[in-house]
Every structure is written in structure tokens, then in C-alpha cells.
Amino acid sequence: MIVRCIQIISPTSGEVVSDHPAMRVGADYPVLEVVTASDRVLFRIPDPADSEPGFFDPPGLWDAAMFTVVSGRLPACWVAGLADGLLTLAPREWQRAGFWEDYFDGVPEAVAEYVRLKADVLAQL
Template sequence: MEQYSSGEIGFRVASEDGGQPVVFRAALFDLIDCSLPACWKVLAVRQNAVDLGPEVFGQAGFWEKCFDRDPVALDEYREAKEQVMADS
């Protein structure tokens, strides 16, 4: 989950084309449960913005490495995704 300085919120969602996460506007979803997975942390706090998620997602360059299909980053992504699912 990402909140931007504009106040808009985005959710990273695993896509159907190989599981690469894609950011969608939160307004496109109906929230049915307000609880957060236990493995989520505050990853970044900027002026009027905050990111939440598994700790590995907050590492510098993590998403760039995922999109470049770095095998280590993709393994970390899959492990974090499994933990989120287990905590949900």
C-alpha cells in the first residue's frame, strides 16, 4: 500500500502475467477488511505520504530489481507474498 502526497492511495497487486506487481488506485477496490497482515511494517514516511508492506519491499531499489527480473529480488518478493497470504 502506498499513499502519495496528493492523498491518493495505491495498492500493489500481483498481475496475471507472471505475478509482476502492478500499482492500482485504491479507489478501484471495495475494502472489506481493515486489518493488516502481521508482517507489514511502515516502510517510508515522507511529507504527507506513507508506504506500508513487508519490510523487504522498502529496500532501496527493490521494485526496480523485481521489474528487471533479478532472481534474488523475485525470490524475496515470492517469500514476502507467501507471508502476507499466511498472515491474512
């Protein structure tokens, strides 16, 4: 899925803001994962700097209210997962308990899994 930013909602305050260093109104972004809760939908979007070889800049979770869908094509590697009241659409490997904690802690296996599956998701959009 590819989405276009139509407004920026601060991930820290929840307020609409005029700018953010990782997001630009009018720009298109690939969605790596969709996370839904009873009151909120979030998109995991890679930081543009994340594509630089050897550069670690983790993907962010952004409020879906910031976007409109440009392409609704869903990657074949996405599966639905349900845990702790959250419905997730993402690669199965990212849905295991503790994956994102391992990734953000820099565990080599989790980082390698993210890089591999991110490439797979992006290739299918």
C-alpha cells in the same frame, strides 16, 4: 487487507473504464502493499496469472479509489516506511531503495524475496 473492485480506473489515463484485463468489478483482491502520497493512495495487487508456478507477471499498482475494503486485517509482516514523501505499508524488505526496480528487472534475489513475502502476506489475510 482484502479489497473489492467497485470501478476500474485506467492506470495509464486515469479515466474510469468499463474493463481491464487484470481487473474485474465485483472481484476481491488481496493487497500486498499500500503506497500513499499527498494526493493519492495506491494498492499493490498481484495479477491473477502471478500465482501460476514459473510464470512471471508482476503485481500492479492500482488507485485505491477503485476499491472498498472487505477485510481490514493487516499482515504482521507489514511495517510503515517513509521515503521521498511516500508512506508505505509493506514488508520491510520491499521498502529498500531499488527493490522494485530489481524485481522488475528479474534479479533472482529480488524475485525470490517477492515470492517468499507475497506468500507470507497472503497467508495472513
